[in-house]
Amino acid sequence: MLESGLYLIPNQLSDVPLERVLPAHNIEVVRGIRHFVVESLRSGRRFIKKCDRSIDIDSLTLNELNEHTDLKDTTALEALLEPIGRGEPVGVISDAGCPAVADPGADLVAIAQRKGYKVFPLVGPSSILMSLMASGFNGQSFAFLGYLPVDAHARQARLKEMIRRIEREHQTQIFIEAPYRNNQLIADLATHQPPQLRLCVASDITGENQCIVTRTLGAWKQARYDYHKIPTIFLLYQ
């Protein structure tokens, strides 16, 4: 029997055997839960089935929590946690990676914390953490900033502040871009930012075509690459 509380269950980043990226313990946790909050029903069902084909999905409660959810409706969010009040576990599953990190779920966790419920984060793949490990950049101080602003002015201001924090605070700067703009982003950085800065481009993490490469912006300018529409994360450092 699982202890009552909110279990944050990482999903795979790419379609690989689960034992490659998840501890066996996570599968046991999934087997013990009957109430799930999922980013999408389709991915949630697929993940649960991949954990254990013998699980009867139709006997489970799956509720969606994603960008379409009205996060101001705390009553609706609290209802998702209601099984915990009865002493049962509730599981949160993202479409990819770790719930509540660059992904929905944080608001639900905040309510669980406010109610004094136990929260159990499980181990799993995170493109932020894994790219940082493999970049060779400072892991004693780093920031993840989410998506770069689309607006040209806001983007320039953001990049300027990032470079300031790299130089003054030696803080690794981690960010993402809409996947169809990956190549353009690299070309822009290589053309307009200091050539001695290093850029790590980490794509298809844990996947068959995983590629994590650190080069100076000067070297990126000369390099041949194609990350078009491939899930990619970027890291900048001196």
Place this chain on the structure above:
Amino acid sequence: MLESGLYLIPNQLSDVPLERVLPAHNIEVVRGIRHFVVESLRSGRRFIKKCDRSIDIDSLTLNELNEHTDLKDTTALEALLEPIGRGEPVGVISDAGCPAVADPGADLVAIAQRKGYKVFPLVGPSSILMSLMASGFNGQSFAFLGYLPVDAHARQARLKEMIRRIEREHQTQIFIEAPYRNNQLIADLATHQPPQLRLCVASDITGENQCIVTRTLGAWKQARYDYHKIPTIFLLYQ
């Protein structure tokens, strides 16, 4: 046969069965490596033995890389990677958690990247990531800052800047403290910082006494707690 390259192998954060916190794949990787760079020989040996008791430790090469290593001696660091030049894999193992993140190893990874070697980060427990997941704080923008400065003036300045980034950028601020000062840190924050700010205290992550609690500083001021000498990570947000 493992592909040649640098494998970043996370270690457990607390003494639990490995299948609780590591994918089975990691054990296979350890079995396939004969050259390791470890934070300490003792912990490195213990971890490898825990992965597979049948591994003959004495037949392996274990080199230390830690705070005593002269990181400016790039020749010595390059020598640690020499097996990769011969087509063999090299593994990096921290005493706890993920290599190169709030831990030694980043300099070695940087050299591997410069030489064009492949770098493979493996999945494992990270107190930074797991505490962020369970805090209920913003996971779309966050920064890890390492240890708070010891000097009172520098510490005040750091805290002021952290709070500025929470308020203006909605960026979760994550930091650590020497474990024997944990209680004092919480008391100081609760006394001197805005009472409506929320502090998440995450201790003994993945361990038997794991406890991850988010409260306002006002509530921490009233709370009873004892984190003396317990591995703990702190997160601050509005």
